[in-house]
Amino acid sequence: MNRRLLAALTGFALLLTGCSNSSGSDNSSSNTITFYASTDYKDAYDALINDFRTANPGVTVNATYAKTDDIQSTQPTQLQSGGGADVLSVQPGQGGNTISEATLAKAGYLVDLSDRAWASKIPASLKSVTDYDNKTYMFPGVLQPLGAFYNTQAVQGAGLKIPTTWAQVLSFCRDAQAKGKVAFSLGLSDTWVTQLVPYALAPTLVYAQNPNWNADLTAGKATFPDSAWKTVEQQYLDMKNANCFTNDPNGVSFDNTLPPVAKGQALAIVQVGGVFGNLQQQNTAVTYDLQPLPATDDPNATAIAASPGVGLGVNAKSKNKELALRFVDFVAQDTNINKFATTLGGVVPAIPNSAFTVSPVLKTFNELVTASKVSAFPDTGWPNARIQNAHLVGIQNMFLGKKTPAQVLQDMQAQVK
Amino acid sequence: MTGKTRRRRAVVPLWFLLPGIVIYGAVVLLPSVIGSGYALTDATTGDAGTFIGLANFRTIFSSTDTVGPLIQTLVMAAAVMVLQNVLGLLLAVALNSRIRSRNWLRVLFFAPFVVSPLVSGYLWKYLLDPDGAVNQALSAIGLGSLRQPWLGEPRLALFSLIVAVVWQFTGSTMVIYLAGLQGVPQDVVEAASIDGAGAVRRFFSVVRPFLAPAFMVNLTLSLIAGLRLYDQIVAMTNGGPGGSTDSLSTVIYRTSFEFGEFGLGSAMAVVLTVLVILLSLVQYLGLRKQARA
Amino acid sequence: MNRYRWRTSLLEVVMVLAGLVFVSPIYILFNVAVKPRDDQTGPLRPTVHPTFSNFGDALTGAHLVNAVVNTATVVVVSLIVLIGAASLAGYAIARLTSTWSKAAYLAFLLGLLLPFQLATVPLYQAMRAAGLLGSVWGLVIFYSAQLMPFSVFLYVNFIRALPTGFEEAAQIDGAGPVSTFFRIVFPMMRAVTGTVVILNTINIWNDFFTPRLYLSGGDLQTITVSLYSYVGQYGSDWPLIFGGLILASIPILVLFLILQRYVIKGFAGGLKG
DSSP: OHHHHHHHHHHHHHHHTTOOOOOOOOOOOTTEEEEEEEGGGHHHHHHHHHHHHHHSTTOEEEEEEEOHHHHHHHHHHHHHTTOOOSEEEEBOSSSSSTTBHHHHHHTTOBOOOTTSGGGGGSOHHHHHHHEETTEEOOBOOEEEEEEEEEEHHHHHHTTOOOOOSHHHHHHHHHHHHHTTOEEEEOOOSSHHHHTHHHHHHHIIIIITTOTTHHHHHHTTSOOSTTSTHHHHHHHHHHHHHTTOBOSSGGGOOGGGTHHHHHHTSEEEEEEEGGGHHHHHHHOTTOOEEEEOOOOSSOGGGOOEEEEEOSEEEEBTTOTTHHHHHHHHHHHHSHHHHHHHHHHHOSOEESSOOTTOOOOGGGHHHHHHHHTTOEEOOGGGGSSOHHHHHHHHHHHHHHHTTSSOHHHHHHHHHHTOO | OOOSSOOOOOOOOGGGGHHHHHHHIIIIIHHHHHHHHHTTBOOBTTBOOOBOTTHHHHHHHHOHHHHHHHHHHHHHHHHHHHHHHHHHHHHHHHHTSSOTTHHHHHHHHHHHHHSOHHHHHHHHHHHTSTTSHHHHHHHHTTOGGGOOOTTTSHHHHHHHHHHHHHHHHHHHHHHHHHHHHTTSOHHHHHHHHHTTOOHHHIIIIIIHHHHHHHHHHHHHHHHHHHHTOOHHHHHHTTTOSTTTTOOHHHHHHIIIIISOOHHHHHHHHHHHHHHHHHHHHHHHHHHHHHHHO | OGGGHHHHHHHHHHHHHHHHHHHHHHHHHHHHHTOOTTOOOOSSSOOSSOOOHHHHHHHHHTTHHHHHHHHHHHHHHHHHHHHHHHHHHHHHHHHOOSHHHHHHHHHHHHHHHOOGGGTHHHHHHHHHHTTOTTSHHHHHHHHHHHTHHHHHHHHHHHHHTSOSHHHHHHHHTTOOHHHHIIIIIHHHTHHHHHHHHHHHHHHHHHOOHHHHHHHTTSSOOOHHHHHHHHSOSSOOOHHHHHHHHHHHHHHHHHHHHHHHHHHHHHHHHHHOO
16 A cells, blocks of 8 residues: 555656646547536436436446535646546537537537537527537536526516516516515525626627627627716616515525525526526426516517536547547437426527427527527626626625626626737 | 653664655645646646646636635635634543533533534534524524524525534544644643642633643644535535635636546635635744743 | 632523523524425424434435535545645744745735635646546535645644644654654644634535536536535425425534534644643
């Protein structure tokens, strides 16, 4: 034991002093692959991995799960040093974070997947977040909506109706308050939650007007302060001033935003589809309805935000690309991705197929997707991670009264380089 | 303690140092030096970067994104150091008495130290929620008017964070003071009390000199820990609201591992290192002068 | 001092109350962990029908048994390396007066001050090149080095307070430096070794960042990693999390109860110097 340790240490010291040979030696036999995935998908992937093993006797998929935040911080470090799992977690987008598709593809970490059978079926609306330089580098997995989950019973119990115009949103908040209810449960203590309401408003206000707004931003043809984003942030503030949200949302953590909705103390919550399973679990007696958040007074103009969650990519340095590709193709098969989406709940396959049964909660969402009234989460098209961070911090400050919507947008613009 | 006559000293070979120095040098020192090298580059995820001189340091000292956290780091470190030592010393003096429950209480006060910083951070976040245990307890004892959004307002959040850190580490500070107090000869203390010295005077003139090493250890360790605060912040506020509880460590982590800007992140780490070394050196020299005076 | 008895009992009452306030967060941790899912009472009220199913669920769901074995292996091997190397180095630094030993001590003290962020990327690259990622050995090497400065610091302070007479006598009797160290010096340092054991165990047991970085992408998990990868972003179930956290802390608490008198003695020895 000590000898091995000593040998390792000696080798280690040698390597550090520069005698490093960069031939990776990750132990990989031909029928084992490693896979690094988000905890949110654990149950769903575990089931698929099981099926994959049954279909391919003798192969092993070693999956490690971590929170998406953790993957964002660890996976790049691993790749930077030439390591990393064979099958990687990749987020859609043009550089919004350290594991977004364009960031990884640009650095040469990903295998070009354009020739896979499923790649040609990716809807045009998603190409901008799954492709880099006109080549596909990720399998998008499932499409996750972002909208308001209404507790149907609680809304009826309060004698209210789900709003379909911006004016109705504000009166919905007033009426809910009169009944002693919170209209929209909100907690800003976990920063990722802060951006959800603007992301729900932006599809109607920004991207329905100009689907290429993000490209214009990167090209310097559009800026945050001089665009419809001003209306987005102003309406967020208007909702706050109309007492739409939980009291003192800055101190409330994400965990504590769901129980009020499940118990009917709050009527709705603006969230991503991924939380649906959790909401359902907290109170199985409640039914939910996912609706877009209206942003104008024309109900037909309302669009919804939806993005692929964390998708899959293949490590360019993988010692076992063939098997890694076979695994990704397996997940992409209709029956498998449908099973995956059903296990998760609250999501639909990103590449549509006729065999998938949409749950009643997602009925409206599915209609909007079919009508192309959908746009990706805004940050997936932003050129770097700092913009989103400025947004998150800015919103907390806006709720503290320390920044105006215009200042928040200026801070964001300052990070566009 | 040394022998009466000057004897031949025991032989201690220099190579005894070797195993420790080799492991530590190869795994900590050398990579740190290499890491400092990144500070002079614009390295990012997937790009080794090019040499850009001191540009990163100019960015650090001119940007409000880093100056704010720098000041917050100093405030947190100072508050944690002072509170932890005052409380730790008081507890140690009280538990060095003849009370019957002293052994139990020592374990009780030390217990939070055993919990990981991350866990204690999550626990406090849970307790400090607007509908959480702290506010519920305030209502239950009729102090409902004191209910606060503990983590939702910049100053309160900073305060709550400091409380959580002090809660966790006071026990270990106490143990070190307790160890120091047990080195104080009882007969000296009793002689002073027979001479009519009150408890407070007895403490400052008789006991305090014996505690000098304990002060040194405690103040140094708590200062370093305060300046490097990271886990608790991540778990409780992640720097929020609005960046008001960001420390240098959280900003370094975000810059290097979330924005992928290794060069700038390493430069920040160099600044933190220099800060820690300078402040603890100043403190050390100050305390040594005090101890000799 | 007997005439102050009423004062002593007043102090006793005050301290017990302070102690209760101090552990109340831990009480809540336990109370929430034994609360059944359908119990909607607040975290303060004692749970009427405690359930231990949260512990069982956490145990199986997070594969805790496996994780405890892995973590314990890392702890034990790291401690062997740490105690061996740090006690030797500490002894040399405390007894030698040469420039080399002073320089070595300064280098170790520097290690107390270095922020971990500085070395992370280069170290990770070296670990990968050496094929140590995803293995217990990578972690052992990391902790042995990372915790070396503090361990050396403790040993130096303790040994400086030890009388030199026994060592000198042993060497006059013809014992070499190695056997002097192992037969005479090392046994005298039992107290500080206890301190080194408990403090380093707590550090390694609770560390999260390092195993998260070095083990991801493999199937080896430590306690913190398996607990946190069990808790998803969208599904934080407090009773379950708290149950897991308690289970993960129990071994440490037990170790502390066994070693607590050493901890105080270990510090005390070092402080006399």
